[in-house]
Amino acid sequence: MTTASYLTTQAPAADTRLPAEWRDFLALTKPRVMTLVVFTGLCGLLAAPVAIHPVIAFTAILCIALGAGAAATLNQWYESDIDALMVRTAQRPLPAGRMDRQSALHFGVGLGVFSVLLMGLAVNVLSAVILTASILFYVVIYTVWLKRRTPQNIVIGGAAGAFPALIGWAAATGRVETLPVLLFALVFLWTPPHFWALALFMKADYAAAGVPMMPVVAGRRATRTQVFLYSLPMAAVAMAPYAMGLAGALYGAVTGALTLLFVALAARVGFSREEDQAAMKPERQLFGFSILYLFVVFGALVADRWLLA
Amino acid sequence: MSLPPLDPQDEIRRRQKSRAVVMALILGALVILFYAISIAKMT
Structure with missing residues (x-):
């Protein structure tokens, strides 16, 4: 389908007499x-x-x-x-x-x-x-x-958010160096557990829209396994700045503790067999925590840098 | 008691006015930003 035909055939019934707010x-x-x-x-x-x-x-x-x-x-x-x-x-x-x-x-x-x-x-x-x-x-x-x-889709699309x-x-700096590449990799690997946790308890919505999200195509069990598996390289990348000497002890301590919690929540999701969307508490917890995780880890990196300075 | 029907022309003008106000604020902010960028680049 061309962009022009898409534009005309997919247009919803908007009241175009009124300018949008x-x-x-x-x-x-x-x-x-x-x-x-x-x-x-x-x-x-x-x-x-x-x-x-x-x-x-x-x-x-x-x-x-x-x-x-x-x-x-x-x-x-x-x-x-x-x-x-x-x-x-x-x-x-x-x-x-x-x-x-x-x-x-x-x-x-x-x-x-x-x-x-x-x-x-x-x-x-x-x-x-x-x-x-x-x-x-x-x-x-x-x-x-x-x-x-x-x-x-969201594995590769996650790069956009990274x-x-x-x-x-x-x-x-006008340059690209090791630390920002690690931060890019962290967000890239964080995206699948984050979005698939959401997709697990929103599966019906995605299925209704025909979006081939992992739970819709491969089922919840396979998605849960992937959520847990992706959290492992994400944990390694999260700790890499500290291990490579690019970030200090504050970053190491905060990120270490939060990453352990992230992996534990991902493991709960990974080993859950719940099929009732309303009862998917671990999935909702992982989704909510994953947002907080990224805020705190990045915040810890800046705090670490500024304290060292 | 029912409310009188809304005149479409009034609604169009209200929306146009609110969009014009927001656009004016954005343009004003950009003038200030471009001025600040020019000063920052000179220093």
């Missing part, structure tokens, strides 16, 4: 998801061993946020048909018919181009190139290509 444009950027993106980007920037002018630092974080907002908008523009089929996403501006698809497309493309240009002109070219790659990766590789085709720390570091 500005709040709906804001909702397209997924502000809650953006919080984690901004935080990891900020941590990548603050963990870098060089000083950066506060205005340039603010601009870099703003560009990361706008780039993430652009990617989220284009994701919702492309997925409005399946969003309409899932309870969790049916009230988003496009499936709910509060906005026409063309406005969303223009907003997403405009936001993405603006964020990359501003990053390139005000910060540096490397961070703009990585920002471009992250937006294209999320929209083209994950949303358009993988999400509807393979249960491994870019902000790398961009933050590149914004500060």
